[in-house]
Amino acid sequence: MVVVGAGIAGVACATELARAGIPVQIRERARVPGGRMASRRFDGRPADTGAAYFTVDDPDFAGVAHEWRSAGLAREWTDTFVAYGVDGRREVPGPMRWAAPRGLRSLVEHLARELPVTVNRLVLGVEPGPVVDGAPCEAVVLAMPGPQAALLLDPALTAATRATQAQRWSPSLAGVLRFPTRRWPAFRGAFVNDHPLLNLLCDDGDRRGDDAPVLVAHTTPEFAAGHLAQPTAAGPAIEEAVRDLLGLPEPAEHVHVHRWTYAKPTAGPGGTYHLDADGVGLAGDAFGKPRVQSAWLSGRDLGRALVARLRGA
Template sequence: MVVVGAGIAGVACAVELTRAGVPVELRERGRVPGGRMASRRFDGRPADLGAAYFTVDDPDFAAVVDRWRAAGLAREWTDTFVAYGPDGRREVPGPVRWAAPCGLRSLVEHLARELPVTVDRLVLGVEPGPAVDGGRCAAVALAMPGPQAALLLDPALTEATRAVQAQRWAPALSGVLRFPSRAWADFRGAFVNDHPLLALVCDDGDRRGDGAPVLVAHTTAEFAGRHLTQPTAAGPAIEEAVRDLFGLPEPADLVHVHRWTYARPVEGPTDRTHHLDDDGIGLAGDAFGGRSRVQAAWRSGRDLGRALATRLG
Protein backbone atom coordinates (compact mmCIF):
# COMPACT_ATOMS: atom_id res chain seq x y z
CA MET A 1 0.00 0.00 0.00
CA VAL A 2 1.42 3.37 -1.00
CA VAL A 3 0.39 6.77 0.36
CA VAL A 4 1.67 9.73 -1.66
CA GLY A 5 1.95 13.00 0.27
CA ALA A 6 3.12 13.36 3.87
CA GLY A 7 0.96 16.28 4.92
CA ILE A 8 -1.43 15.72 7.80
CA ALA A 9 -3.97 13.90 5.59
CA GLY A 10 -1.42 11.44 4.22
CA VAL A 11 0.11 10.84 7.63
CA ALA A 12 -3.31 10.28 9.24
CA CYS A 13 -4.14 7.80 6.45
CA ALA A 14 -0.87 5.91 6.96
CA VAL A 15 -1.37 5.83 10.73
CA GLU A 16 -4.75 4.09 10.34
CA LEU A 17 -3.37 1.57 7.85
CA THR A 18 -0.42 0.79 10.13
CA ARG A 19 -2.72 0.28 13.12
CA ALA A 20 -4.75 -2.16 11.01
CA GLY A 21 -1.61 -4.13 10.15
CA VAL A 22 -1.47 -3.04 6.50
CA PRO A 23 2.13 -2.50 5.28
CA VAL A 24 2.51 1.10 4.12
CA GLU A 25 5.01 3.14 2.13
CA LEU A 26 4.61 6.88 2.69
CA ARG A 27 6.27 8.96 -0.01
CA GLU A 28 6.84 12.72 0.08
CA ARG A 29 8.33 14.82 -2.69
CA GLY A 30 9.58 17.48 -0.27
CA ARG A 31 12.56 17.35 2.06
CA VAL A 32 10.40 16.98 5.19
CA PRO A 33 6.83 15.93 6.08
CA GLY A 34 4.25 18.61 6.74
CA GLY A 35 2.66 19.67 3.48
CA ARG A 36 0.85 22.99 3.90
CA MET A 37 1.42 22.81 7.67
CA ALA A 38 4.85 24.09 6.74
CA SER A 39 7.33 25.96 8.88
CA ARG A 40 10.84 27.17 8.19
CA ARG A 41 13.61 28.31 10.50
CA PHE A 42 15.14 31.76 10.20
CA ASP A 43 18.26 32.16 12.33
CA GLY A 44 17.16 29.14 14.33
CA ARG A 45 13.61 30.32 14.94
CA PRO A 46 10.62 28.66 13.21
CA ALA A 47 7.89 30.61 11.43
CA ASP A 48 4.73 29.08 10.00
CA LEU A 49 4.53 29.55 6.22
CA GLY A 50 1.33 27.68 5.41
CA ALA A 51 -1.60 27.10 7.74
CA ALA A 52 -1.81 29.93 10.26
CA TYR A 53 -3.52 27.99 13.08
CA PHE A 54 -6.08 25.24 13.57
CA THR A 55 -9.41 24.88 15.34
CA VAL A 56 -11.01 21.85 16.97
CA ASP A 57 -14.61 20.66 17.28
CA ASP A 58 -14.31 16.97 16.38
CA PRO A 59 -13.94 14.74 19.48
CA ASP A 60 -11.52 12.34 17.78
CA PHE A 61 -9.32 15.16 16.55
CA ALA A 62 -9.52 16.72 20.02
CA ALA A 63 -7.96 13.53 21.41
CA VAL A 64 -5.04 13.94 18.98
CA VAL A 65 -4.67 17.58 19.99
CA ASP A 66 -4.64 16.60 23.67
CA ARG A 67 -1.67 14.35 22.98
CA TRP A 68 0.10 17.20 21.19
CA ARG A 69 -0.59 19.47 24.16
CA ALA A 70 0.66 16.88 26.64
CA ALA A 71 3.87 16.61 24.61
CA GLY A 72 4.31 20.40 24.70
CA LEU A 73 3.79 20.70 20.94
CA ALA A 74 0.46 22.58 20.78
CA ARG A 75 -1.16 25.31 22.82
CA GLU A 76 -4.34 27.33 22.83
CA TRP A 77 -3.52 30.66 21.22
CA THR A 78 -6.52 33.02 21.02
CA ASP A 79 -10.25 33.21 20.45
CA THR A 80 -10.17 36.80 19.20
CA PHE A 81 -8.75 38.25 16.01
CA VAL A 82 -9.12 41.78 14.73
CA ALA A 83 -10.48 42.76 11.33
CA TYR A 84 -9.37 45.70 9.22
CA GLY A 85 -11.68 47.07 6.58
CA PRO A 86 -13.16 50.24 5.12
CA ASP A 87 -14.77 50.99 8.52
CA GLY A 88 -11.51 50.68 10.45
CA ARG A 89 -10.47 48.09 13.01
CA ARG A 90 -12.76 45.92 15.11
CA GLU A 91 -12.43 42.81 17.26
CA VAL A 92 -13.78 39.53 15.89
CA PRO A 93 -14.50 36.78 18.45
CA GLY A 94 -14.47 33.21 17.25
CA PRO A 95 -13.40 29.68 18.12
CA VAL A 96 -10.17 28.99 19.97
CA ARG A 97 -7.27 28.98 17.54
CA TRP A 98 -4.43 26.63 18.34
CA ALA A 99 -0.75 27.18 17.58
CA ALA A 100 2.50 25.22 17.86
CA PRO A 101 5.58 26.68 19.61
CA CYS A 102 7.90 24.71 17.30
CA GLY A 103 5.83 25.31 14.18
CA LEU A 104 2.82 23.43 12.86
CA ARG A 105 5.09 21.07 10.93
CA SER A 106 6.20 19.63 14.28
CA LEU A 107 2.67 18.27 14.78
CA VAL A 108 2.75 16.33 11.52
CA GLU A 109 6.22 15.03 12.35
CA HIS A 110 4.92 13.85 15.73
CA LEU A 111 2.11 11.89 14.05
CA ALA A 112 4.57 10.40 11.56
CA ARG A 113 7.28 9.51 14.07
CA GLU A 114 6.74 5.74 13.75
CA LEU A 115 5.90 5.64 10.03
CA PRO A 116 8.20 4.67 7.15
CA VAL A 117 8.41 8.06 5.43
CA THR A 118 10.54 8.43 2.31
CA VAL A 119 11.25 12.10 1.54
CA ASP A 120 12.64 13.65 -1.65
CA ARG A 121 10.68 11.00 -3.52
CA LEU A 122 8.87 12.34 -6.60
CA VAL A 123 6.09 10.04 -7.81
CA LEU A 124 5.66 10.38 -11.58
CA GLY A 125 2.46 8.49 -12.26
CA VAL A 126 -0.36 6.27 -11.00
CA GLU A 127 -1.82 3.66 -13.35
CA PRO A 128 -4.73 1.18 -13.20
CA GLY A 129 -3.96 -1.95 -11.32
CA PRO A 130 -3.13 0.04 -9.25
CA ALA A 131 0.49 0.83 -9.93
CA VAL A 132 2.85 3.61 -8.83
CA ASP A 133 5.64 4.44 -11.29
CA GLY A 134 5.16 1.00 -12.84
CA GLY A 135 5.30 -0.95 -9.56
CA ARG A 136 2.18 -2.86 -8.50
CA CYS A 137 0.63 -2.31 -5.07
CA ALA A 138 -2.57 -3.19 -3.24
CA ALA A 139 -3.95 0.36 -3.41
CA VAL A 140 -2.80 3.96 -3.68
CA ALA A 141 -3.80 7.00 -1.62
CA LEU A 142 -3.09 10.47 -3.02
CA ALA A 143 -3.10 13.01 -0.18
CA MET A 144 -2.55 16.30 -1.99
CA PRO A 145 -4.48 19.09 -3.74
CA GLY A 146 -6.58 17.82 -6.64
CA PRO A 147 -4.64 19.61 -9.40
CA GLN A 148 -1.43 17.94 -8.21
CA ALA A 149 -3.11 14.55 -8.05
CA ALA A 150 -4.45 15.06 -11.57
CA LEU A 151 -0.90 15.29 -12.91
CA LEU A 152 -0.18 11.77 -11.61
CA LEU A 153 -3.33 9.99 -12.75
CA ASP A 154 -3.48 7.85 -15.86
CA PRO A 155 -6.46 8.98 -18.03
CA ALA A 156 -7.89 5.47 -17.71
CA LEU A 157 -8.59 6.14 -14.02
CA THR A 158 -11.83 7.92 -14.80
CA GLU A 159 -13.42 7.89 -11.33
CA ALA A 160 -10.41 9.46 -9.64
CA THR A 161 -9.94 11.91 -12.51
CA ARG A 162 -13.52 13.14 -12.20
CA ALA A 163 -13.09 13.49 -8.44
CA VAL A 164 -10.01 15.71 -8.71
CA GLN A 165 -11.51 17.76 -11.54
CA ALA A 166 -14.38 18.69 -9.21
CA GLN A 167 -11.94 20.57 -6.97
CA ARG A 168 -11.06 24.25 -7.40
CA TRP A 169 -8.10 25.84 -5.63
CA ALA A 170 -6.85 29.36 -4.95
CA PRO A 171 -3.19 30.45 -4.69
CA ALA A 172 -1.56 32.59 -2.01
CA LEU A 173 1.81 34.00 -1.06
CA SER A 174 3.09 33.95 2.51
CA GLY A 175 5.48 36.67 3.56
CA VAL A 176 7.62 36.36 6.69
CA LEU A 177 8.72 39.81 7.92
CA ARG A 178 11.11 40.25 10.84
CA PHE A 179 11.33 43.79 12.25
CA PRO A 180 13.90 45.44 14.56
CA SER A 181 11.29 45.74 17.32
CA ARG A 182 7.60 45.17 18.09
CA ALA A 183 6.24 48.54 17.03
CA TRP A 184 2.61 47.56 16.31
CA ALA A 185 -0.52 47.78 18.41
CA ASP A 186 -1.37 44.59 20.29
CA PHE A 187 -3.11 41.93 18.20
CA ARG A 188 -2.91 38.18 17.58
CA GLY A 189 -4.17 37.80 14.07
CA ALA A 190 -5.83 40.21 11.68
CA PHE A 191 -8.28 39.54 8.88
CA VAL A 192 -7.83 42.19 6.21
CA ASN A 193 -11.03 42.79 4.26
CA ASP A 194 -11.41 44.36 0.81
CA HIS A 195 -7.65 44.83 0.45
CA PRO A 196 -5.96 44.44 -2.95
CA LEU A 197 -3.02 42.54 -1.48
CA LEU A 198 -3.46 41.35 2.11
CA ALA A 199 -5.91 38.75 3.40
CA LEU A 200 -4.50 37.75 6.81
CA VAL A 201 -1.63 38.86 9.03
CA CYS A 202 -0.51 36.97 12.14
CA ASP A 203 1.77 38.10 14.96
CA ASP A 204 4.15 35.15 14.88
CA GLY A 205 5.87 36.19 18.10
CA ASP A 206 2.54 36.08 19.91
CA ARG A 207 1.55 32.89 18.12
CA ARG A 208 4.84 31.21 18.98
CA GLY A 209 4.88 32.63 22.51
CA ASP A 210 8.41 34.04 22.34
CA GLY A 211 7.50 37.68 21.60
CA ALA A 212 9.75 37.86 18.52
CA PRO A 213 9.10 40.89 16.26
CA VAL A 214 7.92 38.72 13.37
CA LEU A 215 4.75 39.07 11.29
CA VAL A 216 3.52 36.57 8.71
CA ALA A 217 1.29 37.96 5.98
CA HIS A 218 -0.93 35.92 3.65
CA THR A 219 -1.97 37.55 0.40
CA THR A 220 -5.14 37.49 -1.62
CA ALA A 221 -5.47 34.94 -4.40
CA GLU A 222 -5.65 37.70 -7.00
CA PHE A 223 -2.34 39.22 -5.95
CA ALA A 224 -0.67 35.82 -5.66
CA GLY A 225 -1.87 34.84 -9.12
CA ARG A 226 0.12 37.70 -10.63
CA HIS A 227 3.34 36.68 -8.86
CA LEU A 228 3.46 32.88 -8.99
CA THR A 229 6.34 32.82 -11.46
CA GLN A 230 8.52 35.17 -9.37
CA PRO A 231 7.20 35.20 -5.78
CA THR A 232 10.35 36.76 -4.32
CA ALA A 233 9.76 39.88 -6.40
CA ALA A 234 6.51 40.43 -4.49
CA GLY A 235 8.38 40.88 -1.19
CA PRO A 236 8.68 44.70 -1.30
CA ALA A 237 4.96 45.11 -2.05
CA ILE A 238 3.98 42.77 0.80
CA GLU A 239 6.26 44.61 3.23
CA GLU A 240 4.91 48.00 2.17
CA ALA A 241 1.31 46.84 2.58
CA VAL A 242 1.98 45.44 6.08
CA ARG A 243 3.83 48.55 7.20
CA ASP A 244 1.04 50.75 5.87
CA LEU A 245 -1.65 48.65 7.60
CA PHE A 246 0.01 48.87 11.02
CA GLY A 247 1.76 52.23 10.61
CA LEU A 248 5.25 50.79 11.10
CA PRO A 249 8.06 53.33 10.76
CA GLU A 250 10.99 50.92 10.32
CA PRO A 251 11.54 48.53 7.42
CA ALA A 252 11.79 44.80 8.02
CA ASP A 253 15.29 43.39 8.28
CA LEU A 254 14.20 40.04 6.86
CA VAL A 255 11.60 39.35 4.18
CA HIS A 256 10.94 35.86 2.87
CA VAL A 257 8.14 34.98 0.43
CA HIS A 258 6.77 31.48 -0.05
CA ARG A 259 4.55 30.51 -2.99
CA TRP A 260 1.49 28.32 -2.58
CA THR A 261 0.06 27.56 -6.00
CA TYR A 262 -2.70 25.52 -4.35
CA ALA A 263 -3.13 27.23 -1.00
CA ARG A 264 -6.76 26.51 -0.21
CA PRO A 265 -9.74 24.72 -1.72
CA VAL A 266 -12.56 26.97 -2.88
CA GLU A 267 -14.74 24.21 -4.29
CA GLY A 268 -14.89 20.52 -3.47
CA PRO A 269 -17.17 17.77 -2.16
CA THR A 270 -18.98 18.56 1.06
CA ASP A 271 -20.94 15.31 1.32
CA ARG A 272 -18.00 13.00 2.08
CA THR A 273 -14.61 13.08 3.75
CA HIS A 274 -12.63 11.22 1.08
CA HIS A 275 -12.78 9.40 -2.26
CA LEU A 276 -12.11 5.71 -2.83
CA ASP A 277 -12.97 4.13 -6.18
CA ASP A 278 -13.19 0.61 -7.54
CA ASP A 279 -9.70 0.93 -9.07
CA GLY A 280 -8.18 1.11 -5.59
CA ILE A 281 -7.32 4.82 -5.86
CA GLY A 282 -8.06 6.96 -2.83
CA LEU A 283 -8.02 10.74 -2.45
CA ALA A 284 -7.80 12.67 0.81
CA GLY A 285 -7.20 16.23 1.97
CA ASP A 286 -8.87 19.41 3.15
CA ALA A 287 -10.87 19.72 -0.09
CA PHE A 288 -13.21 17.15 1.45
CA GLY A 289 -15.79 18.54 3.85
CA GLY A 290 -15.33 20.99 6.68
CA ARG A 291 -14.29 24.60 7.16
CA SER A 292 -11.70 23.78 9.82
CA ARG A 293 -9.07 22.85 7.27
CA VAL A 294 -6.39 21.18 9.40
CA GLN A 295 -9.05 19.16 11.20
CA ALA A 296 -10.79 18.38 7.90
CA ALA A 297 -7.53 17.15 6.36
CA TRP A 298 -6.77 14.92 9.36
CA ARG A 299 -10.30 13.47 9.35
CA SER A 300 -10.17 12.93 5.59
CA GLY A 301 -6.93 10.96 5.84
CA ARG A 302 -8.14 9.03 8.89
CA ASP A 303 -11.38 8.02 7.16
CA LEU A 304 -9.63 7.04 3.93
CA GLY A 305 -7.15 4.94 5.93
CA ARG A 306 -10.00 3.12 7.68
CA ALA A 307 -11.81 2.52 4.39
CA LEU A 308 -8.66 1.16 2.77
CA ALA A 309 -7.90 -1.05 5.78
CA THR A 310 -11.41 -2.52 5.58
CA ARG A 311 -11.06 -3.19 1.87
CA LEU A 312 -7.58 -4.68 2.12
CA GLY A 313 -8.18 -6.52 5.38
Protein backbone atom coordinates (compact mmCIF):
# COMPACT_ATOMS: atom_id res chain seq x y z
CA MET A 1 0.00 0.00 0.00
CA VAL A 2 1.52 3.33 -1.06
CA VAL A 3 0.53 6.84 0.01
CA VAL A 4 2.03 9.60 -2.10
CA GLY A 5 2.24 12.88 -0.21
CA ALA A 6 3.18 13.44 3.44
CA GLY A 7 0.86 16.34 4.15
CA ILE A 8 -1.74 15.95 6.87
CA ALA A 9 -4.20 14.11 4.60
CA GLY A 10 -1.63 11.51 3.54
CA VAL A 11 -0.37 11.04 7.08
CA ALA A 12 -3.92 10.68 8.46
CA CYS A 13 -4.68 8.06 5.81
CA ALA A 14 -1.50 6.11 6.49
CA THR A 15 -2.18 6.23 10.24
CA GLU A 16 -5.47 4.36 9.79
CA LEU A 17 -3.81 1.72 7.61
CA ALA A 18 -0.93 1.22 10.03
CA ARG A 19 -3.30 0.91 12.99
CA ALA A 20 -5.12 -1.87 11.14
CA GLY A 21 -1.86 -3.71 10.56
CA ILE A 22 -1.77 -3.02 6.82
CA PRO A 23 1.78 -2.37 5.56
CA VAL A 24 2.01 1.14 4.15
CA GLN A 25 4.72 3.35 2.71
CA ILE A 26 4.56 7.14 2.46
CA ARG A 27 6.53 8.77 -0.33
CA GLU A 28 7.14 12.51 -0.22
CA ARG A 29 8.92 14.51 -2.91
CA ALA A 30 9.97 17.29 -0.49
CA ARG A 31 12.77 16.98 2.03
CA VAL A 32 10.35 17.08 4.99
CA PRO A 33 6.73 16.09 5.71
CA GLY A 34 4.06 18.76 6.10
CA GLY A 35 2.66 19.65 2.69
CA ARG A 36 0.89 23.00 2.81
CA MET A 37 1.27 23.02 6.60
CA ALA A 38 4.69 24.37 5.76
CA SER A 39 7.20 26.08 8.02
CA ARG A 40 10.66 27.37 7.18
CA ARG A 41 13.43 28.40 9.54
CA PHE A 42 15.08 31.81 9.35
CA ASP A 43 18.09 32.23 11.65
CA GLY A 44 16.90 29.18 13.58
CA ARG A 45 13.36 30.48 14.06
CA PRO A 46 10.38 28.88 12.28
CA ALA A 47 7.82 30.89 10.34
CA ASP A 48 4.67 29.43 8.80
CA THR A 49 4.73 29.91 5.03
CA GLY A 50 1.68 27.77 4.23
CA ALA A 51 -1.48 27.44 6.29
CA ALA A 52 -1.77 30.34 8.72
CA TYR A 53 -3.59 28.48 11.51
CA PHE A 54 -6.19 25.78 12.00
CA THR A 55 -9.67 25.69 13.49
CA VAL A 56 -11.56 22.87 15.16
CA ASP A 57 -15.24 21.94 15.20
CA ASP A 58 -15.13 18.17 14.60
CA PRO A 59 -14.94 16.08 17.80
CA ASP A 60 -12.45 13.58 16.38
CA PHE A 61 -10.14 16.30 15.10
CA ALA A 62 -10.54 18.04 18.45
CA GLY A 63 -8.99 14.94 20.01
CA VAL A 64 -5.99 15.29 17.70
CA ALA A 65 -5.66 19.00 18.54
CA HIS A 66 -5.70 18.26 22.25
CA GLU A 67 -3.00 15.61 21.77
CA TRP A 68 -0.87 18.24 20.07
CA ARG A 69 -1.55 20.66 22.91
CA SER A 70 -0.65 18.06 25.54
CA ALA A 71 2.63 17.47 23.71
CA GLY A 72 3.35 21.21 23.80
CA LEU A 73 3.07 21.51 20.03
CA ALA A 74 -0.14 23.53 19.59
CA ARG A 75 -1.99 26.23 21.46
CA GLU A 76 -5.17 28.22 21.15
CA TRP A 77 -4.13 31.49 19.58
CA THR A 78 -7.02 33.91 19.03
CA ASP A 79 -10.71 34.13 18.21
CA THR A 80 -10.46 37.73 16.98
CA PHE A 81 -8.84 39.07 13.82
CA VAL A 82 -8.97 42.60 12.51
CA ALA A 83 -10.22 43.47 9.04
CA TYR A 84 -8.85 46.25 6.85
CA GLY A 85 -11.14 47.60 4.15
CA VAL A 86 -12.69 50.69 2.66
CA ASP A 87 -14.35 51.40 6.01
CA GLY A 88 -11.05 51.33 7.89
CA ARG A 89 -9.93 48.90 10.57
CA ARG A 90 -12.32 46.90 12.70
CA GLU A 91 -12.24 43.80 14.89
CA VAL A 92 -13.85 40.63 13.58
CA PRO A 93 -14.76 37.87 16.06
CA GLY A 94 -14.71 34.30 14.80
CA PRO A 95 -13.77 30.73 15.70
CA MET A 96 -10.79 29.95 17.88
CA ARG A 97 -7.68 29.73 15.73
CA TRP A 98 -4.89 27.43 16.79
CA ALA A 99 -1.18 27.98 16.20
CA ALA A 100 2.00 25.95 16.67
CA PRO A 101 5.04 27.46 18.46
CA ARG A 102 7.40 25.28 16.40
CA GLY A 103 5.49 25.80 13.16
CA LEU A 104 2.51 23.93 11.77
CA ARG A 105 4.82 21.46 10.05
CA SER A 106 5.76 20.12 13.50
CA LEU A 107 2.17 18.89 13.92
CA VAL A 108 2.36 16.71 10.80
CA GLU A 109 5.78 15.44 11.82
CA HIS A 110 4.32 14.45 15.19
CA LEU A 111 1.53 12.44 13.54
CA ALA A 112 4.04 10.78 11.21
CA ARG A 113 6.66 9.98 13.84
CA GLU A 114 6.01 6.21 13.79
CA LEU A 115 5.15 5.89 10.10
CA PRO A 116 7.53 4.84 7.31
CA VAL A 117 8.02 8.13 5.45
CA THR A 118 10.55 8.37 2.63
CA VAL A 119 11.34 11.98 1.76
CA ASN A 120 13.04 13.29 -1.38
CA ARG A 121 11.20 10.54 -3.23
CA LEU A 122 9.59 11.67 -6.48
CA VAL A 123 6.86 9.35 -7.78
CA LEU A 124 6.75 9.45 -11.58
CA GLY A 125 3.58 7.60 -12.47
CA VAL A 126 0.60 5.47 -11.45
CA GLU A 127 -0.70 2.84 -13.88
CA PRO A 128 -3.66 0.44 -13.73
CA GLY A 129 -3.15 -2.40 -11.30
CA PRO A 130 -2.41 -0.19 -9.51
CA VAL A 131 1.28 0.03 -10.33
CA VAL A 132 3.44 2.80 -8.83
CA ASP A 133 6.67 3.50 -10.72
CA GLY A 134 6.59 0.00 -12.15
CA ALA A 135 5.93 -1.80 -8.86
CA PRO A 136 2.48 -3.34 -8.18
CA CYS A 137 0.69 -2.55 -4.93
CA GLU A 138 -2.69 -3.27 -3.36
CA ALA A 139 -3.82 0.35 -3.62
CA VAL A 140 -2.37 3.83 -3.95
CA VAL A 141 -3.41 7.14 -2.43
CA LEU A 142 -2.49 10.46 -4.00
CA ALA A 143 -2.74 12.99 -1.18
CA MET A 144 -2.03 16.19 -3.08
CA PRO A 145 -3.84 18.85 -5.13
CA GLY A 146 -5.73 17.40 -8.07
CA PRO A 147 -3.64 19.07 -10.80
CA GLN A 148 -0.50 17.50 -9.35
CA ALA A 149 -2.18 14.09 -9.01
CA ALA A 150 -3.37 14.27 -12.62
CA LEU A 151 0.22 14.46 -13.83
CA LEU A 152 0.93 11.06 -12.27
CA LEU A 153 -2.14 9.19 -13.51
CA ASP A 154 -2.14 6.92 -16.54
CA PRO A 155 -4.93 8.03 -18.94
CA ALA A 156 -6.57 4.62 -18.49
CA LEU A 157 -7.39 5.52 -14.87
CA THR A 158 -10.42 7.50 -15.95
CA ALA A 159 -12.35 7.64 -12.66
CA ALA A 160 -9.44 9.14 -10.73
CA THR A 161 -8.66 11.49 -13.60
CA ARG A 162 -12.22 12.81 -13.61
CA ALA A 163 -12.00 13.40 -9.85
CA THR A 164 -8.86 15.48 -10.32
CA GLN A 165 -10.42 17.45 -13.17
CA ALA A 166 -13.33 18.43 -10.93
CA GLN A 167 -10.93 20.33 -8.68
CA ARG A 168 -10.15 24.02 -9.08
CA TRP A 169 -7.31 25.76 -7.24
CA SER A 170 -6.11 29.33 -6.72
CA PRO A 171 -2.49 30.41 -6.19
CA SER A 172 -0.92 32.59 -3.52
CA LEU A 173 2.44 33.98 -2.49
CA ALA A 174 3.51 34.02 1.15
CA GLY A 175 5.92 36.77 2.13
CA VAL A 176 7.90 36.46 5.38
CA LEU A 177 9.09 39.91 6.50
CA ARG A 178 11.47 40.47 9.40
CA PHE A 179 11.68 44.04 10.72
CA PRO A 180 14.21 45.67 13.07
CA THR A 181 11.54 46.22 15.75
CA ARG A 182 7.82 45.75 16.36
CA ARG A 183 6.38 49.10 15.27
CA TRP A 184 2.90 48.13 14.07
CA PRO A 185 -0.49 48.58 15.75
CA ALA A 186 -1.35 45.58 17.93
CA PHE A 187 -3.11 42.79 16.07
CA ARG A 188 -2.82 39.03 15.72
CA GLY A 189 -4.15 38.34 12.28
CA ALA A 190 -5.79 40.57 9.71
CA PHE A 191 -8.09 40.02 6.77
CA VAL A 192 -7.29 42.56 4.08
CA ASN A 193 -10.39 43.20 1.98
CA ASP A 194 -10.63 44.77 -1.47
CA HIS A 195 -6.84 45.09 -1.77
CA PRO A 196 -5.06 44.53 -5.08
CA LEU A 197 -2.20 42.60 -3.46
CA LEU A 198 -2.80 41.56 0.16
CA ASN A 199 -5.32 39.00 1.35
CA LEU A 200 -4.21 37.97 4.84
CA LEU A 201 -1.57 39.24 7.26
CA CYS A 202 -0.39 37.51 10.43
CA ASP A 203 1.80 38.73 13.28
CA ASP A 204 4.10 35.72 13.40
CA GLY A 205 5.74 36.85 16.63
CA ASP A 206 2.35 36.84 18.33
CA ARG A 207 1.34 33.60 16.61
CA ARG A 208 4.56 31.91 17.68
CA GLY A 209 4.51 33.46 21.14
CA ASP A 210 8.04 34.88 21.04
CA ASP A 211 7.17 38.48 20.00
CA ALA A 212 9.69 38.40 17.16
CA PRO A 213 9.28 41.35 14.74
CA VAL A 214 8.09 39.08 11.93
CA LEU A 215 5.01 39.41 9.74
CA VAL A 216 3.73 36.88 7.20
CA ALA A 217 1.65 38.24 4.32
CA HIS A 218 -0.48 36.13 1.97
CA THR A 219 -1.33 37.66 -1.40
CA THR A 220 -4.44 37.63 -3.53
CA PRO A 221 -4.70 34.94 -6.22
CA GLU A 222 -4.68 37.61 -8.92
CA PHE A 223 -1.39 39.10 -7.77
CA ALA A 224 0.17 35.67 -7.29
CA ALA A 225 -0.84 34.52 -10.77
CA GLY A 226 1.33 37.24 -12.28
CA HIS A 227 4.41 36.27 -10.27
CA LEU A 228 4.49 32.46 -10.26
CA ALA A 229 7.44 32.31 -12.66
CA GLN A 230 9.62 34.61 -10.49
CA PRO A 231 8.11 34.84 -7.00
CA THR A 232 11.16 36.44 -5.39
CA ALA A 233 10.71 39.44 -7.68
CA ALA A 234 7.40 40.14 -5.90
CA GLY A 235 9.18 40.75 -2.58
CA PRO A 236 9.50 44.56 -2.88
CA ALA A 237 5.83 44.97 -3.83
CA ILE A 238 4.69 42.78 -0.91
CA GLU A 239 6.89 44.72 1.52
CA GLU A 240 5.62 48.06 0.24
CA ALA A 241 1.99 46.96 0.56
CA VAL A 242 2.50 45.75 4.15
CA ARG A 243 4.35 48.90 5.20
CA ASP A 244 1.67 51.07 3.61
CA LEU A 245 -1.16 49.16 5.29
CA LEU A 246 0.39 49.34 8.76
CA GLY A 247 2.14 52.70 8.41
CA LEU A 248 5.62 51.30 9.04
CA PRO A 249 8.48 53.80 8.67
CA GLU A 250 11.33 51.28 8.58
CA PRO A 251 12.02 48.82 5.77
CA ALA A 252 12.17 45.10 6.48
CA GLU A 253 15.59 43.61 7.20
CA HIS A 254 14.75 40.46 5.29
CA VAL A 255 12.00 39.37 2.89
CA HIS A 256 11.41 35.81 1.73
CA VAL A 257 8.68 34.87 -0.76
CA HIS A 258 7.27 31.37 -1.10
CA ARG A 259 5.19 30.37 -4.12
CA TRP A 260 2.05 28.25 -3.81
CA THR A 261 0.76 27.41 -7.27
CA TYR A 262 -2.03 25.36 -5.67
CA ALA A 263 -2.68 27.20 -2.44
CA LYS A 264 -6.40 26.84 -1.94
CA PRO A 265 -9.12 24.66 -3.47
CA THR A 266 -12.02 26.65 -4.87
CA ALA A 267 -14.07 23.71 -6.20
CA GLY A 268 -14.07 19.97 -5.63
CA PRO A 269 -15.73 16.74 -6.73
CA GLY A 270 -17.89 16.32 -3.61
CA GLY A 271 -17.70 13.69 -0.92
CA THR A 272 -14.87 13.48 1.58
CA TYR A 273 -12.47 11.45 -0.59
CA HIS A 274 -12.23 9.47 -3.84
CA LEU A 275 -11.70 5.72 -4.02
CA ASP A 276 -12.38 3.84 -7.24
CA ALA A 277 -12.48 0.23 -8.42
CA ASP A 278 -8.94 0.59 -9.80
CA GLY A 279 -7.58 0.94 -6.26
CA VAL A 280 -6.70 4.62 -6.64
CA GLY A 281 -7.63 6.99 -3.84
CA LEU A 282 -7.49 10.77 -3.61
CA ALA A 283 -7.61 12.79 -0.41
CA GLY A 284 -7.19 16.37 0.74
CA ASP A 285 -9.05 19.55 1.53
CA ALA A 286 -10.45 19.75 -2.00
CA PHE A 287 -12.97 17.24 -0.61
CA GLY A 288 -14.52 19.78 1.73
CA LYS A 289 -13.82 23.28 2.99
CA PRO A 290 -10.25 24.55 2.50
CA ARG A 291 -9.18 23.82 6.05
CA VAL A 292 -6.58 21.73 7.86
CA GLN A 293 -9.40 19.86 9.58
CA SER A 294 -10.97 18.97 6.22
CA ALA A 295 -7.69 17.53 4.94
CA TRP A 296 -7.29 15.41 8.08
CA LEU A 297 -10.87 14.13 7.89
CA SER A 298 -10.47 13.30 4.20
CA GLY A 299 -7.33 11.26 4.81
CA ARG A 300 -8.78 9.58 7.89
CA ASP A 301 -11.98 8.60 6.09
CA LEU A 302 -10.13 7.31 3.01
CA GLY A 303 -7.85 5.28 5.27
CA ARG A 304 -10.84 3.66 6.94
CA ALA A 305 -12.43 2.91 3.57
CA LEU A 306 -9.23 1.25 2.38
CA VAL A 307 -8.98 -0.81 5.56
CA ALA A 308 -12.53 -2.08 5.02
CA ARG A 309 -11.82 -2.90 1.37
CA LEU A 310 -8.46 -4.59 1.92
CA ARG A 311 -9.69 -6.61 4.90
CA GLY A 312 -12.73 -7.66 2.92
CA ALA A 313 -10.47 -8.85 0.14
